[in-house]
Amino acid sequence: MGYAGRRIFQAVISILGVSTIVFFILHLSGDPVLLMVPQNSTAEDIANLRHSLGLDKPLGIQYILFIKNLLQGNLGYSYVQSQPAMDIVMERVPYTVELALAALVISLAIGITIGMLTAIYRGKWIERMLMPIILIGQSMPAFWTGILLIMLMSVRLHLLPSSGSSGIQSLVLPAITLASLSMATVARMTRSSVIEQLGKDYVKTARSKGVGNARLLIRHILRNAAIPIITIIGLEAANLLGGAVITETIFAWPGLGQLTIQSIAARDFPLVQAIVLLGAGTYIFINLITDLLYGLVDPRIKLGKDVAE
Amino acid sequence: MRGKWKQINIGFSCFLLVSLVSGCGTSATSGSQSTNVPTLVVDEANDPSTLDPGLQYNLESYTVYRNIFDNLLHRDPVSLKIVPWVAESWKQDSPTTWTFTIRNDITFQNGDKLTADDVAFSLQRILDPSLHSPQNANFSVVKSVASSGNTVTITTAKPAPTLLSELTTLSIVPKKYIQQHGNEYFNLHPIGSGPYELDKWEKGNQVVLKANTNYWKGQSEIKQVVFRSVPNDASRVADLQSGKADIAFPISPDDVQTIKGSSNLQVLSAPTERVAYLAFNVLGNTPVKSALLRRAIAYGINYPSLMSSLEHGYAQPVKEVLTPVAFGYDKNVPGFEYNPSRAKELVQQAGYSNGVTLTFATSPSYDQRIIQAIQGDLSQIGIKVNIVSTDQATYLKKIQNSSHNWGDIRMGTWSCSCMDADGTIYPLFHTGSIWSSYSNKSFDSLVDDARTNTDTNQRMKDYNQAFTILQNDVPGIGLWQMDSLYGASKRIQWKPDAQENFFVQDIKLQKK
Numbered sequence: 001m002g003y004a005g006r007r008i009f010q011a012v013i014s015i016l017g018v019s020t021i022v023f024f025i026l027h028l029s030g031d032p033v034l035l036m037v038p039q040n041s042t043a044e045d046i047a048n049l050r051h052s053l054g055l056d057k058p059l060g061i062q063y064i065l066f067i068k069n070l071l072q073g074n075l076g077y078s079y080v081q082s083q084p085a086m087d088i089v090m091e092r093v094p095y096t097v098e099l100a101l102a103a104l105v106i107s108l109a110i111g112i113t114i115g116m117l118t119a120i121y122r123g124k125w126i127e128r129m130l131m132p133i134i135l136i137g138q139s140m141p142a143f144w145t146g147i148l149l150i151m152l153m154s155v156r157l158h159l160l161p162s163s164g165s166s167g168i169q170s171l172v173l174p175a176i177t178l179a180s181l182s183m184a185t186v187a188r189m190t191r192s193s194v195i196e197q198l199g200k201d202y203v204k205t206a207r208s209k210g211v212g213n214a215r216l217l218i219r220h221i222l223r224n225a226a227i228p229i230i231t232i233i234g235l236e237a238a239n240l241l242g243g244a245v246i247t248e249t250i251f252a253w254p255g256l257g258q259l260t261i262q263s264i265a266a267r268d269f270p271l272v273q274a275i276v277l278l279g280a281g282t283y284i285f286i287n288l289i290t291d292l293l294y295g296l297v298d299p300r301i302k303l304g305k306d307v308a309e
Numbered sequence: 310m311r312g313k314w315k316q317i318n319i320g321f322s323c324f325l326l327v328s329l330v331s332g333c334g335t336s337a338t339s340g341s342q343s344t345n346v347p348t349l350v351v352d353e354a355n356d357p358s359t360l361d362p363g364l365q366y367n368l369e370s371y372t373v374y375r376n377i378f379d380n381l382l383h384r385d386p387v388s389l390k391i392v393p394w395v396a397e398s399w400k401q402d403s404p405t406t407w408t409f410t411i412r413n414d415i416t417f418q419n420g421d422k423l424t425a426d427d428v429a430f431s432l433q434r435i436l437d438p439s440l441h442s443p444q445n446a447n448f449s450v451v452k453s454v455a456s457s458g459n460t461v462t463i464t465t466a467k468p469a470p471t472l473l474s475e476l477t478t479l480s481i482v483p484k485k486y487i488q489q490h491g492n493e494y495f496n497l498h499p500i501g502s503g504p505y506e507l508d509k510w511e512k513g514n515q516v517v518l519k520a521n522t523n524y525w526k527g528q529s530e531i532k533q534v535v536f537r538s539v540p541n542d543a544s545r546v547a548d549l550q551s552g553k554a555d556i557a558f559p560i561s562p563d564d565v566q567t568i569k570g571s572s573n574l575q576v577l578s579a580p581t582e583r584v585a586y587l588a589f590n591v592l593g594n595t596p597v598k599s600a601l602l603r604r605a606i607a608y609g610i611n612y613p614s615l616m617s618s619l620e621h622g623y624a625q626p627v628k629e630v631l632t633p634v635a636f637g638y639d640k641n642v643p644g645f646e647y648n649p650s651r652a653k654e655l656v657q658q659a660g661y662s663n664g665v666t667l668t669f670a671t672s673p674s675y676d677q678r679i680i681q682a683i684q685g686d687l688s689q690i691g692i693k694v695n696i697v698s699t700d701q702a703t704y705l706k707k708i709q710n711s712s713h714n715w716g717d718i719r720m721g722t723w724s725c726s727c728m729d730a731d732g733t734i735y736p737l738f739h740t741g742s743i744w745s746s747y748s749n750k751s752f753d754s755l756v757d758d759a760r761t762n763t764d765t766n767q768r769m770k771d772y773n774q775a776f777t778i779l780q781n782d783v784p785g786i787g788l789w790q791m792d793s794l795y796g797a798s799k800r801i802q803w804k805p806d807a808q809e810n811f812f813v814q815d816i817k818l819q820k821k
Contacts (some may be wrong), residue, residue: 029702029703030700030702030703030705030706031702031705031706032702034702034705034706034709035701035702035705036365036366036443037366037443037446038366038443038444038446038447038725038726039723039724039725039736039744040446040725040727040732040733040735040736041443041446041736041743042446042449042736042742042743043741043742043743044449045445045446045449046446046743048438048445048449049441049442049443049445049446051438052438052439052441053441079441080358080359080365081358081359082359082361082364082441082492082493082496083493083496083497088512091512091513092512092513095513095514147543147544147547150543150544150547150551151547154547154550154551154553155547155550155551158551158552161551161553162544162547162548162550162551162553163352163537163539163541163544163547163548163553164514164515164537164539164553165514249540249541250541250543250544251544252514252537252538252539252540252541252544254356254511254512254513254514254538255513258513258540259513261540262355262540265700265701265702266702267702
């Protein structure tokens with residue numbers, strides 16, 4: 001309880017800090033009103049709109065108002081879309097979660113498989129064949145992978161839609177694109193973790209006792225190798241949620257990444273604040289979940305106990 | 310032992326294969342061909358910010374909402390004259406008073422009749438500061454709006470020669486419906502009197518419109534329109550190639566060859582009122598304070614080469630910072646032609662025989678290839694150019710700051726959607742205007758007079774004189790008139806107009 005309480009307190013402080021930094025960076029770097037008005041507006045027109053949005057108040061006052069509203073759970077109205085900022089963000093969340101989950105499933109299925117195979121067949125032709133796949137996945141930027149997939153699957157073969165989000169078919173290409181980077185990370189982590197376990201005494205003991213290979217791999221090795229893999233999955237899940245910006249733009253996927261870029265470009269302060277708060281919250285939450293999962297997988301880890309003693 | 314590992318290996322390979330294939334099993338159908346309803350799929354760069362026509366005034370928003378609403382007046386796409394639409398006639402009672410007679414046969418999509426009261430309300434709400442409407446700027450000259458019977462009277466603070474132009478962008482909204490449901494609801498569930506009504510709006514993804522079966526001007530051929538939001542240029546082109554979209558814009562001139570290379574695609578284009586221009590920081594403490602240096606730059610740019618190689622011919626020469634389709638364009642000023650030897654002489658005369666370094670302020674919103682080409686041209690005449698690029702918000706803040714400390718040259722593209730010199734050279738060069746880093750009293754008094762005078766001949770005379778001053782002073786250079794560019798399927802029959810309007814009711818589909 002003490003541990004969880006401390007973590008939640010830390011989380012709140014982090015979120016407040018993040019939103020303060022974002023508030024000042026945004027407000028000092030540009031003016032949403034200049035981007036909203038028609039080109040032939042006068043200085044007076046601009047001053048009027050700025051006043052009506054409350055942006056002519058001193059920055060300190062605006063910050064106090066922002067924090068006051070934040071504590072009441074009010075993130076304000078989007079300047080550009082004239083809707084409550086949180087409503088706009090929540091509309092996009094399901095798309096991002098859908099894409100991130102699909103990408104996570106793909107990267108785990110392929111990443112763990114490749115990781116284990118390359119560990120088991122270290123120095124064999126399977127490793128020499130699979131390692132380049134990992135390298136390519138890690139080296140190709142998403143905008144390149146994405147466009148290549150579109151050219152092949154949509155323009156040439158007419159198999160999958162080139163963009164949009166209608167049905168499961170349109171999820172495939174963005175999910176593969178997004179998965180390609182984290183797949184490599186998961187594979188490398190699985191590989192090194194399994195290699196480490198393979199040399200341990202318990203593996204030799206188990207083998208000498210006649211434990212079957214499949215059982216040995218799944219019951220013993222994978223379980224012991226799981227801790228670093230779970231850590232990396234947690235981090236990757238958070239990265240996938242936040243790092244889909246480029247993939248979403250290429251495939252016109254209406255998720256948070258696209259919204260983030262657009263709202264920053266427009267200096268739509270309330271909307272950016274809402275996205276940042278949600279993003280920071282999610283990241284912190286996922287990290288917390290990962291920490292708690294350690295205890296489930298490996299009973300030797302009891303969170304907080306060693307600290308308390 | 311080896312054998313068992315191999316079995317596991319096969320098992321995992323199958324798992325890998327299955328997880329890949331299960332995702333790809335179903336094949337995709339492309340958007341437009343799958344339904345029997347005549348449907349048009351449009352790829353835009355962004356989702357509309359709002360569908361309330363009183364709010365945002367950006368391309369993505371009004372491309373969609375102008376199909377849902379009728380405007381008070383209309384500009385004929387061919388003659389470019391202002392013609393009746395919701396207002397069947399109008400007259401000017403005094404230099405500052407206009408009376409519009411409203412048609413009595415128009416109904417909103419919820420069955421309510423469109424009245425003069427709705428027209429007055431549509432303008433009043435934009436003027437009301439509590440709506441935070443950016444379009445307030447388009448109508449800030451309006452002092453009051455009143456309706457009585459089937460007429461609407463608009464009074465302006467000063468004589469306003471461009472008022473009718475602005476009113477071609479005024480969408481008429483239902484007063485009763487908005488007052489009943491509130492602005493926020495109206496933005497999500499807009500009701501207009503236009504040829505299309507909102508079917509569904511998936512934010513960030515697509516807006517679907519369906520034909521209004523009771524439209525007062527008759528039926529449109531296209532019964533359903535899907536506006537998709539596709540921010541990536543290459544993805545929009547891929548959508549055209551794969552048949553996912555019927556029409557896509559904006560398209561970069563570099564994509565023209567790709568589109569023309571597909572047998573089922575075409576490029577649609579039209580010269581627009583948008584002008585590409587350079588502007589100088591004449592008021593700052595910079596080398597371009599020298600009119601000789603500014604003129605040298607004007608002679609040092611290889612316009613024909615830029616137009617053919619970078620714009621691929623989708624650009625027309627101009628003599629000034631305005632396009633020939635706009636009122637006030639003066640075709641008698643000499644303009645500037647590429648003349649590098651003359652340019653070099655002028656650089657010498659300006660006192661920079663040892664060379665000079667200028668700062669070119671810009672943002673990714675402008676075509677960087679053009680700026681780099683200009684940088685190359687100017688290096689030939691002894692002017693070194695440093696390009697300083699910041700994001701658009703920072704750029705605007707810098708440019709529009711009254712300290713005039715933003716650098717030496719910038720590039721822009723300008724369209725006021727008003728087809729009038731007032732909407733271009735006034736904001737760009739009038740003293741104190743946010744875009745202007747130039748000040749000239751005689752120029753100011755000419756454009757001030759043209760702004761508040763409804764005598765067309767006098768206005769034309771003013772602008773002729775104003776352009777003569779700009780030709781001598783060179784606070785800016787007109788690069789070229791831009792063409793609009795649309796990538797489209799060959800089954801689309803449509804002619805784009807000079808104002809970059811996108812009225813779906815004008816588009817026809819070729820029978821298959």
